[in-house]
Amino acid sequence: MTREEEMLDWEGPQEFYAKYDPKDILGRGVSSIVRRCIERKTEIEYAVKVIDITSEHLTPEELEEICTSTAQEISILKQVSGHPHIISLNDCYESSSFYFLVFDLMKRGELFDYLTEKVTLSEKETRNIMRALLEVVKFLHSKNIVHRDLKPENVLLDDNMNIKLSDFGFSLQLEQGKKLRELCGTPGYLAPEILFCSMDETHPGYSIEVDL
Numbered sequence: 509m510t511r512e513e514e515m516l517d518w519e520g521p522q523e524f525y526a527k528y529d530p531k532d533i534l535g536r537g538v539s540s541i542v543r544r545c546i547e548r549k550t551e552i553e554y555a556v557k558v559i560d561i562t563s564e565h566l567t568p569e570e571l572e573e574i575c576t577s578t579a580q581e582i583s584i585l586k587q588v589s590g591h592p593h594i595i596s597l598n599d600c601y602e603s604s605s606f607y608f609l610v611f612d613l614m615k616r617g618e619l620f621d622y623l624t625e626k627v628t629l630s631e632k633e634t635r636n637i638m639r640a641l642l643e644v645v646k647f648l649h650s651k652n653i654v655h656r657d658l659k660p661e662n663v664l665l666d667d668n669m670n671i672k673l674s675d676f677g678f679s680l681q682l683e684q685g686k687k688l689r690e691l692c693g694t695p696g697y698l699a700p701e702i703l704f705c706s707m708d709e710t711h712p713g714y715s716i717e718v719d720l
């Protein structure tokens with residue numbers, strides 16, 4: 509590796525660490541860690557999703573898949589950030605080893621933990637959460653974006669208990685009429701169309717309906 513290449517390699521992380529101070533871990537995924545971080549200049553707290561693309565623990569195919577899906581995740585987030593019920597992507601850094609995606613910090617964490625803790629929700633609260641979720645799915649589908657990993661773990665709550673949809677790691681923007689066949693999502697939450705499609709070669713494929 510030439511010196512220029514080496515510097516290019518580290519440009520992303522260096523810029524990130526110059527601007528943010530990483531803190532405790534908020535969540536973990538297969539190839540990502542989400543940490544609380546503080547912007548040094550403003551002392552505002554954010555959440556950073558660090559996606560590891562170092563090849564030691566990955567096959568070349570897995571590596572390529574993570575890079576492609578992360579590029580898609582970023583491109584979709586840039587399109588939908590700003591919607592009141594979608595997580596805001598504030599900043600983004602990239603190197604040949606890591607991606608850093610800086611989001612608004614959702615202090616109250618996952619809807620999953622909130623539901624587990626509360627067990628029963630009032631009809632009013634349930635209605636507000638469901639309305640926000642349905643509006644956000646309608647908004648995504650109007651742009652032909654399919655999320656493919658809707659679940660309470662990927663719905664986050666801010667200080668005011670507003671919900672925001674996050675984790676666009678399996679999201680895709682579909683061309684009109686395009687069908688999908690890939691088996692992806694989270695086992696306990698898979699849509700029947702995704703399962704049928706994976707078991708039957710003659711299945712015509714699935715589309716945005718899998719989010720419903």
Ligand code: ADP
Binds near residue numbers: 539612615676
């Ligand atoms: P993965 O693709 O690995 O599932 P996610 O984007 O869903 O990654 O993040 C994993 C977990 O990290 C989430 O389920 C949540 O607990 C936590 N997390 C992610 N983003 C934020 C955020 N903006 N604020 C607070 N916690 C977050």
Ligand code: MG
Binds near residue numbers: 537661662675
């Ligand atoms: Mg997730």
